[in-house]
Amino acid sequence: MNKKQTRLFAVASTGIAVLVLLVLTVDTHRQFPALTNSQNITESVIRGQNVWHAKNCINCHTMLGEGAYYAPDLTKITQHRGTPYLTAFLKDPSQFYDEQKHRRLMPQQDLTDENIADLIAFMDWVSKVDNQGWPPRPILVTGGSIPGTDLSVAQQADRSASGASGELPPGARPVASGNDPIALGEALFSSVTPTCNACHSTAPGVNLAGPTLAGLSTRAQVTIASPEYKGKAKTVEEFIQESIVEPSAYLHPGAMYSAGGTSFMPTTYGKDLTPEQIAHLVAYLASFK
Incomplete structure (x- = not known):
């Protein structure tokens, strides 16, 4: 190439790059309303965003991959x-x-009921933004880290208990691949939305947002036989299914699991899962003796 050809090449390639950038920018802005569900930005969402900024939530938490990676x-x-x-x-x-x-504790923010409702509305709007799979995985913080790993204490215990080290949870039997209902239930446990393992551990004594599921089958038998139980289940399997589709039928003891007679567990599984999927989950959970 001579100098003239080099100059023309540089000018042309720069022009093409700028044109591509402009096209991509325009196309991105064209898609923003659909990607962000901008029609759902209510006054409550806007107020919630203001609460988010006023309380500097991003100093500890991340959202859409941005923020301090100290908290979930x-x-x-x-x-x-x-x-x-x-x-x-x-x-x-x-x-x-x-x-x-847990070594990490969120400080009391002294939020009013309106502040809380608005903040949840804002976070709910964010949760429905089409973020193209970013961040690639949820960042869970449930306790202090195990030295030499990037896992929390609860996560490490859960991995060990659920078979990452070749061991099974106490009382659980080995599962086969293919059409084994327990194996299918185990797969659902970490893939349904919201995922069961986001709130429940399978390690003994490791309680997260929900109680540990270790020994669930044995506890279910005790619960069904107790006078405090007012549900309709007669068997362990019926109790577990009831807990999935009607989580408030029986409230597990502890202020962190329910309030005002209502369980914190989502009530959507009965609608979002097929009867066959629920049966698979029940089979898996009933294996925890």
């Missing part, structure tokens, strides 16, 4: 936890996590 990512938090849980949590975080045990 909140991009999909309303789908993982639900409004009742988040309302109770924001009113008094100390009822849910202990600083000595």
